[in-house]
Every structure is written in C-alpha cells, then in structure tokens.
Amino acid sequence: IEQTAYQNDKLAMLGKISASIAHEIRNPLTSIRGFIQLLRPDFLELGKEEYARIILTEIDRANDIIYEFLNSSKPTAPMKQSVSIMALLKEVILLSESEANLHGCQIQLETYDNDMLVAIDVKQVKQVVLNIFKNAMDAIEEIHGERRGRIDVVVRKETGFAEITVRDNGKGMDRGTMSRLFDPFFTTKQEGTGLGLSVSYRIIRNHGGSIRVNSRAGEGTAFNIYLPIAE
Numbered sequence: 001i002e003q004t005a006y007q008n009d010k011l012a013m014l015g016k017i018s019a020s021i022a023h024e025i026r027n028p029l030t031s032i033r034g035f036i037q038l039l040r041p042d043f044l045e046l047g048k049e050e051y052a053r054i055i056l057t058e059i060d061r062a063n064d065i066i067y068e069f070l071n072s073s074k075p076t077a078p079m080k081q082s083v084s085i086m087a088l089l090k091e092v093i094l095l096s097e098s099e100a101n102l103h104g105c106q107i108q109l110e111t112y113d114n115d116m117l118v119a120i121d122v123k124q125v126k127q128v129v130l131n132i133f134k135n136a137m138d139a140i141e142e143i144h145g146e147r148r149g150r151i152d153v154v155v156r157k158e159t160g161f162a163e164i165t166v167r168d169n170g171k172g173m174d175r176g177t178m179s180r181l182f183d184p185f186f187t188t189k190q191e192g193t194g195l196g197l198s199v200s201y202r203i204i205r206n207h208g209g210s211i212r213v214n215s216r217a218g219e220g221t222a223f224n225i226y227l228p229i230a231e
C-alpha cells in the first residue's frame with residue numbers, strides 16, 4: 001500500500017511550520033523538566049512519586065516527538081554518494097544487533113552475490129533501515145515466547161533499482177493498520193510517535209525510490225525498499 005502524494009505534502013508542510021516553533025517549545029519543556037526534578041523529593045514525601053514519574057515520562061515523550069519532527073523537517077535534498085548496499089546493511093545490522101538480542105531476535109543478511117552500488121544519502125537511508133528494524137523488533141517482542149524472532153534481510157536486483165526486503169515474523173498487521181502506517185502520527189504503540197515510517201517514506205521518495213509493505217496479522221511483515229542503482 002503506497003502513501004498518497006497528499007499525505008506526503010501534508011507532512012512536508014507540517015514539518016516546515018513546526019520547525020520554527022519546535023525550538024521554542026523545547027526550551028520551556030527543558031526548564032519544566034528541571035524544576036520537576038528539583039520537586040521530586042517533595043513528591044516523594046507526599047507519596048506522589050508516581051505522579052512525578054508520569055510527568056517526566058510525558059515531558060520526555062513530547063521532547064521525542066519534537067526531536068523527530070525537527071529531524072524530519074531538515075533540508076530534504078539527499079546528499080548522494082555511491083555506496084555498496086551490502087556494506088551499508090552490514091553496518092546497520094551491526095548497530096542493531098545488541099538491541100535485537102534484547103528483543104529476543106536475530107537479524108540475518110542473506111547474500112546472493114547481489115551487491116550493488118546505490119546512489120544514496122548514507123545517513124538518511126541508515127535511518128530508514130534502523131526505523132524498519134526497530135518496528136520489526138517491537139512487532140516480535142509482542143509475540144515473545146511464541147516463536148523465535150527473526151528479521152531476514154534480502155537484496156535483489158530489479159531493473160534500475162536495488163530491492164531490499166526486510167521480513168519479520170512478528171505480530172503482523174490488520175488491513176486498517178496497513179492502510180495508515182505511513183500517515184504522520186499514526187501509531188498503535190503506547191510510547192510511539194507515529195513518525196518513523198512517514199519520515200522513512202519521505203526519505204525514500206526523495207531518493208527517487210519507493211517503499212512497499214506486505215503483512216499478515218499473526219504471521220509477520222515484509223517491507224520492500226527500492227533504491228536507484230548508481231550510474
């Protein structure tokens with residue numbers, strides 16, 4: 001299911017508007033956080049430590065949302081370099097391995113001698129792959145114990161594009177979730193921001209590529225990312 005152009009424009013516009021005020025919101029949030037922390041001993045005496053904890057958690061969540069938004073509203077033109085897709089994937093897997101272990105899953109990179117040079121902004125594409133891994137880990141965590149978590153990464157050559165498939169055997173999604181998962185702020189998670197995939201979508205589109213998803217509730221999910229092969 002592909003996100004519509006309309007949703008993409010909406011995100012770009014929201015990004016621009018919010019970038020200017022986001023900085024201003026972060027400053028008061030930082031001082032609120034600081035003063036709540038100073039008040040903490042009083043909360044403890046009153047037996048209201050739980051309230052202090054909730055306030056701090058919510059301030060942090062607001063900060064996360066602003067942080068991700070600031071990131072997503074930075075100049076969008078990718079700084080392209082020719083890089084090996086395998087080298088990039090190996091690096092992101094290395095970065096993610098310890099967290100994957102904590103979530104009880106393994107990341108496997110299948111090689112069919114299919115390495116290619118792709119024309120990409122390395123930082124941006126790394127962020128996309130990290131987002132997709134992170135979602136896969138969350139989906140696997142929710143079925144924890146039922147089966148061994150697996151994230152399989154496969155690279156194939158498609159005309160003009162490198163196709164990267166990231167498949168997990170996590171909880172999967174129903175149709176309703178599938179149709180909305182690229183929407184800004186759509187999340188089914190308690191602590192989610194709902195920005196990971198909308199930002200990823202925009203990054204890949206700015207590279208002249210595309211991103212697709214296939215999923216079955218209870219079985220797992222596969223993301224396909226298409227990136228242009230370097231000339």
Ligand code: ADP
Nearest residue numbers: 135136139181187188192193194195196197221
């Ligand atoms: P967040 O992770 O903060 O919720 P995302 O934009 O990254 O935001 O994801 C949006 C939603 O898409 C998630 O809340 C989840 O419901 C769904 N989703 C994304 N990836 C997966 C996956 N691999 N398996 C199951 N659901 C997923």
